[in-house]
Amino acid sequence: SQQGEEDPxxxxxxxxxxxxxxxxxxxxxxxxxxYRQNSxxxxxxxxxxxxxxxxxxxGRLRVTLDTSKKSSSLLITASRAADTASYFxxxxxxxxxxxxxxxxxxxxxxxIIP
Amino acid sequence: DGGITQSPKYLFRKxxxxxxxxxxxxLNHDAMYWYRQxxxxxxxLIYYSQIVNDFQKGDIAEGYSVSREKKESFPLTVTSAQxxxxxxxxxxxxxxxxxxxxxxxxxxxxxxx
Numbered sequence: 600s601q602q603g604e605e606d607p608x609x610x611x612x613x614x615x616x617x618x619x620x621x622x623x624x625x626x627x628x629x630x631x632x633x634y635r636q637n638s639x640x641x642x643x644x645x646x647x648x649x650x651x652x653x654x655x656x657x658g659r660l661r662v663t664l665d666t667s668k669k670s671s672s673l674l675i676t677a678s679r680a681a682d683t684a685s686y687f688x689x690x691x692x693x694x695x696x697x698x699x700x701x702x703x704x705x706x707x708x709x710x711i712i713p
Numbered sequence: 714d715g716g717i718t719q720s721p722k723y724l725f726r727k728x729x730x731x732x733x734x735x736x737x738x739x740l741n742h743d744a745m746y747w748y749r750q751x752x753x754x755x756x757x758l759i760y761y762s763q764i765v766n767d768f769q770k771g772d773i774a775e776g777y778s779v780s781r782e783k784k785e786s787f788p789l790t791v792t793s794a795q796x797x798x799x800x801x802x803x804x805x806x807x808x809x810x811x812x813x814x815x816x817x818x819x820x821x822x823x824x825x826x
Contacts, residue, residue: 641817
């Protein structure tokens with residue numbers, strides 16, 4: 600089942616601008632992860648935020664988590680052409696310790712215009 | 714050079730044929746996963762395995778089968794019972810319980826002719 604929904608489905612911005620994409624989910628989670636996928640390739644893990652965390656940074660990435668609203672956002676600052684990709688959020692359900700299956704959202708297609 | 718490999722990159726199959734997709738990892742990871750991705754969609758879990766000789770169905774297991782005879786290998790068979798097998802298939806692995814990041818292979822694109 601697709602738990603997460605990303606918003607927007609597609610986003611085009613000028614190089615150097617910031618990109619923000621959002622993810623909503625339905626059930627209680629242990630953690631939420633963001634992945635990047637270049638066209639026709641596998642996924643690459645970007646960042647993980649646990650349910651007791653509210654914000655996390657990694658380089659140009661900033662992730663926030665609001666468990667009361669069951670939502671997360673990914674901010675990419677100072678975008679580059681190489682950031683062009685699809686971005687997916689994925690959740691691990693609370694209580695799923697040991698299995699830690701990921702449930703993916705539908706993704707945001709980000710295009711950086713040089 | 715550690716990682717996950719999937720082969721072949723492209724695969725064509727006639728209707729009614731079974732086909733097996735390969736997934737190998739040399740990361741010494743315990744858990745392995747198979748996902749299906751359709752155009753413009755997210756990933757859906759087909760099967761997963763936490764240890765050798767054990768595996769569980771995911772959300773869309775019908776028409777698929779797997780085996781886990783070795784820690785390094787987790788092949789996926791797409792059977793003729795799968796009604797709409799044309800898709801992009803991704804294999805992933807994870808170190809162990811408590812380590813949440815999944816590492817993905819490059820994928821196999823299966824087309825049924």
